[in-house]
Amino acid sequence: MTGKAAPLVVVVKGWPRLSETFIAQELVALEQAGHDLALWSLRFPTDTRRHPLHDRLKAPVRYLPEYLHQEPARVWRGWRAARRLPGFGAAYRIWRADYRRGRSRNRARRFGQACVLATELPAATPALYAHFLHTPSSVARYAAVMRGLPWAFSAHAKDIWTTPDWELREKLSAEPAGASFGATCTAFGAAHLRDLAEDPARVSLIYHGLDLxxxxxxxxxxxxxxxxxxxxxxxxxxxxxxxxxxxxxxxxxxxxxxxxxxxxxxxxxxxxxxxxxxxxxxxxxxxxxxxxxxxxxxxxxxxxxxxxxxxxxxxxxxxxxxxxxxxxxxxxxxxxxxxxxxxxxxxxxxxxxxxxxxxxxxxxxxxxxxxxxxxxxxxxxxxxxxxxxxxxxFDMDPGIARLSARLHALCGTGR
The missing domain is CATH 3.40.50.2000 (Glycogen Phosphorylase B;)
Incomplete structure (x- = not known):
């Protein structure tokens, strides 16, 4: 494949966050490894400080409506445009099934954010990659289904242990519209996710390590x-x-x-x-x-x-x-x-x-x-x-090399 690939879309819960240096470290390293990224954040920053690492990221950052009522016109446009996407019906059915099993404002907000994301992404977007297996992965999953794109996730701690098993199983399954792969940063978490996955090979153990x-x-x-x-x-x-x-x-x-x-x-x-x-x-x-x-x-x-x-x-x-x-x-x-x-x-x-x-x-x-x-x-x-x-x-480089290879395959830019 020749030419520069369209940016890989990275969905994060909030950006920047002082408590999530592991995400910033990974994304900066992926850019250094040749990945073109575009960040989409579900929430606006609340920290008044930034790490120097945050300033090293070159990727553009866009913010989805944190609460749907705050940007009603944008949400309305997104919903109307999303209904014309070929995968909207399938995404809506997946969301309805999720909502019936876990009714909350958060689950309703996830679908609204996904409609905005799916309709504002560039046409040539190759894939979506979400950090955290709970809310960010739900938004990425619904948007990916609407657009007919592959998606993947990186799981960490709270998202593994507080998300219902039924939801984890479906996000790990091939159908309907499960992740192409998932990465997680501990053997303890990987063992739990592999027990829930139809195919344990879909879950990769990739330590964050430290960029010394x-x-x-x-x-x-x-x-x-x-x-x-x-x-x-x-x-x-x-x-x-x-x-x-x-x-x-x-x-x-x-x-x-x-x-x-x-x-x-x-x-x-x-x-x-x-x-x-x-x-x-x-x-x-x-x-x-x-x-x-x-x-x-x-x-x-x-x-x-x-x-x-x-x-x-x-x-x-x-x-x-x-x-x-x-x-x-x-x-x-x-x-x-x-x-x-x-x-x-x-x-x-x-x-x-x-x-x-x-x-x-x-x-x-x-x-x-x-x-x-x-x-x-x-x-x-x-x-x-x-x-x-x-x-x-626990050096960072081996894990970044493995993750980079999986993301290139996800985007169809295998190296």
Missing amino acids: SRFPAPPDRPARLPGAPLHLLSVGRLVEKKGFDRLIAALSLLPRELDWRWTHIGGGELKAALAEAARAAGIAARIDWRGACDQPQVIAAMRAADLFVLPSRIAADGDRDGLPNVLMEAASQKLPILSTPVSAIPEFIETGTHGLLVPDRPEDLAAAIADLAADPPRMARMADAAYYRLVHE
């Missing part, structure tokens, strides 16, 4: 003496699955003689409740809530900290982490890691070797923090091992 060229070499960390102040750092949204409520309870159990401070980076809906819990526990003065930060600020905080703590757990609705990129980012700076054996975290951290994984109970977290604080050489050995594993087993 974006990070400085790890600092020369001075030997920390037992009894010296301990600076703890966590990076993650203040939501249930991150387990920060358990960590605050754990911090309140630390020995009186341990001199510690905890810095938290990230926004989230539980900020007020967690800050109040810290006040009630009498430890608020030891905590620095930094809020959302850009990548350079995060890395600077990692270089200044002594121990990275991510107490991930399974939320009441089944939501959980996959393999959080912040663990690899901490490893890139040889920052020792304490986390939990939830989901795919053990795929990167073998407890006792690359870091320490303990149950998310406050007493277990507190005991682990105290033990590590008393044994700086052990922390340093594990940090060295995690850095070595990151460099040799």
